[in-house]
Amino acid sequence: MRYLSTRGQAAPRDFEGVLLAGLAEDGGLFLPESWPELSPAEWRALRGLPYHELAARLLRPFVGDSLTAGELGAMTRDAYAGFGHPAVVPLAQLDTRIFALELFHGPTLAFKDLALQLVGRLFDHALARRGERITVVGATSGDTGSAAIEACRDRAAIDVVILHPEGRTSEVQRRQMTTVPAANIANLAIQGDFDDCQDLVKAMFADAPFRAEMNLAAVNSINWARIAAQIPYYAAAALALGAPDRPVAVSVPTGNFGNVLAAWAARRMGLPIERFIVGSNRNDILARFLAANDMSARPVDPSLSPSMDIAVSSNFERLLFELLGRDAAATADIMTRFRAEGRMPVPDAAWRRATALFDGFALDDQGTLEEIGQLYRECGYLADPHTAVGTAAARARLPADPSLPVVVAATAHPAKFPDAVERATGVRPPLPPRMADLYGREERFSVLPRDLAAVEGFVRRHARRNAG
Ligand SMILES: *Cc1c(COP(=O)(O)O)cnc(C)c1O
Numbered sequence: 001m002r003y004l005s006t007r008g009q010a011a012p013r014d015f016e017g018v019l020l021a022g023l024a025e026d027g028g029l030f031l032p033e034s035w036p037e038l039s040p041a042e043w044r045a046l047r048g049l050p051y052h053e054l055a056a057r058l059l060r061p062f063v064g065d066s067l068t069a070g071e072l073g074a075m076t077r078d079a080y081a082g083f084g085h086p087a088v089v090p091l092a093q094l095d096t097r098i099f100a101l102e103l104f105h106g107p108t109l110a111f112k113d114l115a116l117q118l119v120g121r122l123f124d125h126a127l128a129r130r131g132e133r134i135t136v137v138g139a140t141s142g143d144t145g146s147a148a149i150e151a152c153r154d155r156a157a158i159d160v161v162i163l164h165p166e167g168r169t170s171e172v173q174r175r176q177m178t179t180v181p182a183a184n185i186a187n188l189a190i191q192g193d194f195d196d197c198q199d200l201v202k203a204m205f206a207d208a209p210f211r212a213e214m215n216l217a218a219v220n221s222i223n224w225a226r227i228a229a230q231i232p233y234y235a236a237a238a239l240a241l242g243a244p245d246r247p248v249a250v251s252v253p254t255g256n257f258g259n260v261l262a263a264w265a266a267r268r269m270g271l272p273i274e275r276f277i278v279g280s281n282r283n284d285i286l287a288r289f290l291a292a293n294d295m296s297a298r299p300v301d302p303s304l305s306p307s308m309d310i311a312v313s314s315n316f317e318r319l320l321f322e323l324l325g326r327d328a329a330a331t332a333d334i335m336t337r338f339r340a341e342g343r344m345p346v347p348d349a350a351w352r353r354a355t356a357l358f359d360g361f362a363l364d365d366q367g368t369l370e371e372i373g374q375l376y377r378e379c380g381y382l383a384d385p386h387t388a389v390g391t392a393a394a395r396a397r398l399p400a401d402p403s404l405p406v407v408v409a410a411t412a413h414p415a416k417f418p419d420a421v422e423r424a425t426g427v428r429p430p431l432p433p434r435m436a437d438l439y440g441r442e443e444r445f446s447v448l449p450r451d452l453a454a455v456e457g458f459v460r461r462h463a464r465r466n467a468g
Contacts, residue, residue, distance in 0.1 A: 001064035003030040003224065006321040007335070008328025015066040016126045019119075019225045022218060027045045027319050028332070032223045035268040036061035043244040046235065051088035052076040054239075055118075055232040058269070062228045067125070075125070079117040082329040083108055084432050089114070089405070091240055092380055098394050100387065100410040101237045107433075108176055110307070110461075111259065112147035115229040118302035120158070121149030122225055123217075127157035134217040136160045137204055137461045138437055139197035141175035142411075143307050145187075148219050159463045161456070163197040172416060172431075172438065179441035183383045186446035186462045193328035201453050203351065205363040210456055214463055221258045222314050230262030231269070237407045238271050250445035251274035252409045253386045255308035257286065257315040264319065264357075274404060279393035281305045281385075283414040286313055290360030293351040295344035304385040304420045307412070323350040332437055361393035368392070372424035382414040382421055384427045388459065 002012045007028030013021065018030040024141060027236040038046075046054055055076040058068070063072055064416040080088045127134060136158060138148055145162040152158045156347025162177060166189035171176075178187050190197050205211055205218075211385045219226075238248045250273055252260040260278055267273040280287045281303040289295040321331045324347070336400045346354075363371070371388040375381045387410040394406045414421045414429035422428045431438060448454050 002033045003034055004328070005030060005315050006328060007332040009332070014461045015063050019122055019126060019223065020217075022220060022223045026332070027335070028328070029180040029315070031318055031321065031322075032062060035265070037268075039243040039270065043219065043235075043239065047220070047239045049386055051232070051236060052080045053231070054236055055080070058232045059228055062326055067122075071125070075121045075431065076118060079121055082117070083113075084434055089236050091237055092410075094375065094380065094381055094391060094408075095395075097398070097402070097405050099241070099384070099405060099407050100381070101233060101407050102410045103233060104384075104410060104413035105414050107150040107414045108146040109435075110143055110145070110147060110228075111409065111411040112144065113150065115226040116147045116151035116219065118229045119219060119223065119225050123152075123219075124157050126154040131358055133159070133215060133463075135459060136217050136219055137162045137163070137201055137214075137459060138218060139171075139194065139201045140177075141165070141194040141306060142169045143416075146173060146176035149177050149180050149185050149187075151219065153180050153185055155184065159184045159186075161188060161462055162187045163190050163200060165189075165197055166191050168193060170177050170419075172418070173444060175441065176440050178443040179438065179443045181444075186458070187445045188458060189445050190450050190455075191447065192450040200450060200452060200455050202291075202354050202457070204456060207452075207456070211226070214459060221256050227258060227262050227265065227315070227318075230259060231266050232267040234263045234270075234273065234407070235271055238266070238267075238273065241405050241407070243272055244270070247274045247404060248274035249273065249277065249394075249399050249406045250409065251277035251279060251397070251406055253279040253305065253308060253390040253391045253393070253411055254286065254331055255280070255283065255313065256311040257308040257319070259411070260358075261315050261318055263381070264408075274401075275399045275406075276358045276395045277390075277406070278358055278360045278388040280360065281389055282312070282362065283306050283309050284360075284362035285311070286316070287360035287362035289316075289344075289346070289351075290355055290358055292352075293346055293348070295338070295346060296446070297338075297342045297386060304368050304381045304417070305389055307322075307325045308384060308389070314460075320346065320350070321352070325355045359397045361396050363389050363392050369420065370422040372421060374424040376427065382425065382427060383410065384412040384414045384417045385420045386411045386417075387414075434467045 005028035009026035103111035
């Protein structure tokens with residue numbers, strides 16, 4: 001399988017190449033040259049498989065020759081063995097037609113574990129084969145840092161330094177990062193806010209000699225391998241509800257458009273997903289685009305669902321490329337103008353193609369709290385604020401066809417956002433038993449001022465300690 005850039009100016013690469021590159025050199029995002037398709041009989045034959053086997057079968061065509069079938073199978077088995085539910089991604093029924101696809105049973109209680117647990121292993125394997133090492137540096141306000149740490153802990157070829165703003169993450173989030181007892185993981189509490197952390201990370205990447213010396217890498221959400229690893233859970237849910245003989249709809253609370261793009265990719269592979277409902281909080285660029293072809297960036301406004309607080313949806317470029325009939329020159333032109341003008345000039349015909357499949361819905365914090373309360377009163381279900389955006393979107397945009405079930409991506413465990421859940425329901429959701437000792441575990445982190453030289457010195461010492 002070869003991969004092309006959405007902007008058409010980068011050389012095609014194989015799976016390992018796109019895994020390690022992340023972004024293409026022309027600024028575009030990688031997509032497979034052609035979509036692998038399964039026949040209805042082939043989909044039927046996947047029903048009832050353990051999740052790790054389903055994942056290995058569906059990822060096989062994307063991985064190509066980069067891994068043997070045996071290596072990939074061992075990797076998916078290992079990646080999902082640490083999840084806290086035997087089904088890995090169980091379905092919970094919330095209403096006659098609405099089902100929550102629980103993507104939060106991984107080590108950090110959010111859906112990013114499904115992709116990152118596999119991607120960490122893929123990275124390590126590729127680096128070992130090439131005899132290379134990388135240093136992952138990242139800034140986090142909470143969720144992404146812990147998922148990256150859990151994905152990379154104890155990996156031989158990877159060192160990780162995560163910067164968080166001192167005293168500004170929730171205690172659960174901080175402890176999920178700082179209590180991981182692995183020699184290749186380091187946490188830095190920066191005396192500043194999240195933007196200061198992000199600026200320091202950007203400055204490290206912009207420091208070319210330092211970047212080369214440390215072989216700096218990011219595990220960000222534009223990496224194709226992350227999207228690919230999110231396809232199998234939509235297949236698991238649809239197959240359980242009767243696909244390929246019964247179509248389904250999905251409702252996905254999203255910011256960067258990554259998780260809903262994976263659902264769309266499952267459709268391209270032949271899974272009958274008939275409708276895509278996109279849930280946003282008050283940072284509603286996607287809802288505005290789908291309602292009125294208004295894809296214009298606005299400043300980020302913090303909400304109760306912080307992992308969807310974004311100004312622009314970076315993965316949308318992949319859908320745009322497809323909506324334009326894979327015209328890379330047109331995609332590059334539109335993205336350049338978006339960058340310059342802050343508004344994406346999507347041609348009317350492409351927008352209509354999008355709205356034929358996708359529907360948007362935006363919910364503010366008050367609506368989110370009401371939805372959490374309603375779910376608890378009606379079915380005793382505790383939903384986190386991100387998931388609640390998805391269930392509210394499913395209700396508000398319920399497809400007309402009464403036989404169509406709606407699968408809502410439940411992206412975080414309620415215990416990850418206990419304050420909002422308690423406010424809405426009066427119930428403080430407990431951590432799952434396997435994490436109940438989180439508050440008793442020893443924390444390790446260093447505190448530094450927002451000073452580039454000091455931070456680079458720290459990264460250098462940390463990466464070197466683990467070299468060789
Ligand atoms: C990251 C995240 C999202 C948004 O994911 P996208 O990649 O933007 O689709 C939603 N919910 C939770 C809990 C997250 O951590």
